[in-house]
Structures are given as C-alpha cells and as structure tokens.
Amino acid sequence: MKITITAFERSPDGGMGLARDTRVRWALEEAGQPYAVRPVSFAAMKQPAHLALHPFGQIPTYEEGGLALFETGAIVFHIASRYPGLLPDDADARARAITWIFAALNTVEPPILELATAKFAEGDKPWSKERLPLIADRIRHRLGQLSAHLGDVEWLDGTFSAGDLMMASVLLRVRPSGILDEFPRLAAYVARAEARPAYQRAFADQLAFNTRSPTGG
Numbered sequence: 358m359k360i361t362i363t364a365f366e367r368s369p370d371g372g373m374g375l376a377r378d379t380r381v382r383w384a385l386e387e388a389g390q391p392y393a394v395r396p397v398s399f400a401a402m403k404q405p406a407h408l409a410l411h412p413f414g415q416i417p418t419y420e421e422g423g424l425a426l427f428e429t430g431a432i433v434f435h436i437a438s439r440y441p442g443l444l445p446d447d448a449d450a451r452a453r454a455i456t457w458i459f460a461a462l463n464t465v466e467p468p469i470l471e472l473a474t475a476k477f478a479e480g481d482k483p484w485s486k487e488r489l490p491l492i493a494d495r496i497r498h499r500l501g502q503l504s505a506h507l508g509d510v511e512w513l514d515g516t517f518s519a520g521d522l523m524m525a526s527v528l529l530r531v532r533p534s535g536i537l538d539e540f541p542r543l544a545a546y547v548a549r550a551e552a553r554p555a556y557q558r559a560f561a562d563q564l565a566f567n568t569r570s571p572t573g574g
C-alpha cells in the first residue's frame with residue numbers, strides 16, 4: 358500500500374533534520390518501506406483539506422490506503438507495529454520499547470520544546486532572560502537521569518528499537534543549544550543513532566527536499 362507523509366514545504370531549519378517528518382522518514386527507512394512526501398505550506402496547514410488529516414494543523418501526517426494518522430508517536434508506533442525491524446518479538450521487550458517511545462515524547466521532549474518556545478516565540482519578552490536558565494536546568498535534570506540509565510550500553514533496552522529512534526530524534530532537537538554535549542554518553546548515543554544507514558538516508562532525503570529549487574529541480 359502506498360505511503361504518503363506530509364512535510365513543511367520548506368522546513369524553517371533549512372534541512373537540519375529537526376522537523377518531525379524526519380523521524381517518520383527514519384522509521385520508514387528502518388522498516389524498508391518506500392514513501393512519498395507531500396509538501397504543505399504554513400497557510401495550507403491551517404486549511405480544511407489538511408485539517409481533515411491533522412486536527413491541529415501541523416505536519417507530519419501519514420496516509421496509507423484508507424488510513425490517515427497524525428502525531429509522530431502514533432505514526433512511528435504504527436510503522437513499528439506493521440513492519441518488522443523496529444520492535445522486538447518478545448512481548449515484554451516490545452512493551453519496554455514502546456515505553457521508551459512514550460518516555461521520549463512525554464518526559465524528555467516537553468522541556469526541550471519549552472526551550473525552543475522560550476527562545477523563538479517569547480525571546481523578546483522582558484522575563485525571557487530569567488526563564489531560559491530555568492528551562493535549561495529542567496532539561497539537564499532529565500538528560501542526567503537518562504544518561505545515568507543508559508550507562509555504557511549501546512541502546513536503551515538491548516537492540517535498537519523504535520524507542521531509541523524516538524529518543525534520539527528528541528535529543529537531536531536539543532543539540533543546537535549545546536546542552537546535549539554536556540552529557541557525553543547521550544551525545545555518543547545520538548551519534549550512534551545518526552550513523553545508522555536508515556537515518557543517513559532519511560536525513561539526506563529531507564535535506565534534498567528542503568533545499569530543492571522552487572521549480573522542483
């Protein structure tokens with residue numbers, strides 16, 4: 358069944374791979390599934406046609422036959438459930454890998470998002486200077502806990518899984534702040550994830566997509 362995802366017509370990051378379509382591309386590459394990408398402009402994202410796919414007017418979305426999904430957690434979980442390669446066969450190991458998807462999105466990503474909001478949407482507010490270090494410390498607290506859990510192992514729970522994909526994807530978003538590099542084990546973990554051929558393909562594809570010429574060449 359043909360898979361189509363949506364992505365920013367032009368990602369605001371210019372192809373750094375931080376927009377969330379990258380994690381979906383990565384999951385599809387890990388699962389060996391071909392897919393098409395439909396670009397959506399900021400204006401089109403808020404129009405009825407896109408809102409029918411994504412009630413919050415965001416990207417990415419995922420269409421496969423009659424199925425339409427939004428939320429990267431649900432999309433990556435769906436890909437990992439439908440295709441082999443991203444979740445272990447053992448039921449308990451599978452449940453633990455799924456737990457890491459939730460942990461990445463519900464526990465690690467929120468303060469990272471808060472930092473981006475504080476910098477880019479609220480950076481001109483008078484209280485912003487005082488707020489930023491508080492958020493940075495909340496991120497450090499979480500990364501410290503994650504680093505302690507990871508220790509010196511390669512992946513969060515045995516073999517690489519959708520949980521690692523989501524966690525590395527979330528951690529990549531904090532790297533530009535410099536905070537990730539304060540945690541060498543986590544920086545190395547992200548580097549291992551980035552070195553995976555599937556990530557390399559996903560990254561290259563989003564870069565080509567976000568730097569294509571306006572005429573489509």
Ligand SMILES: N[C@@H](CCC(=O)N[C@@H](CS)C(=O)NCC(=O)O)C(=O)O
Pocket residue numbers: 375376377378402414415416417427428429430
């Ligand atoms: N929780 C959602 C967040 C989706 C999201 O924030 N998408 C961003 C791009 S990475 C977006 O569409 N931003 C534009 C907007 O919100 O108007 C998910 O994981 O899919």
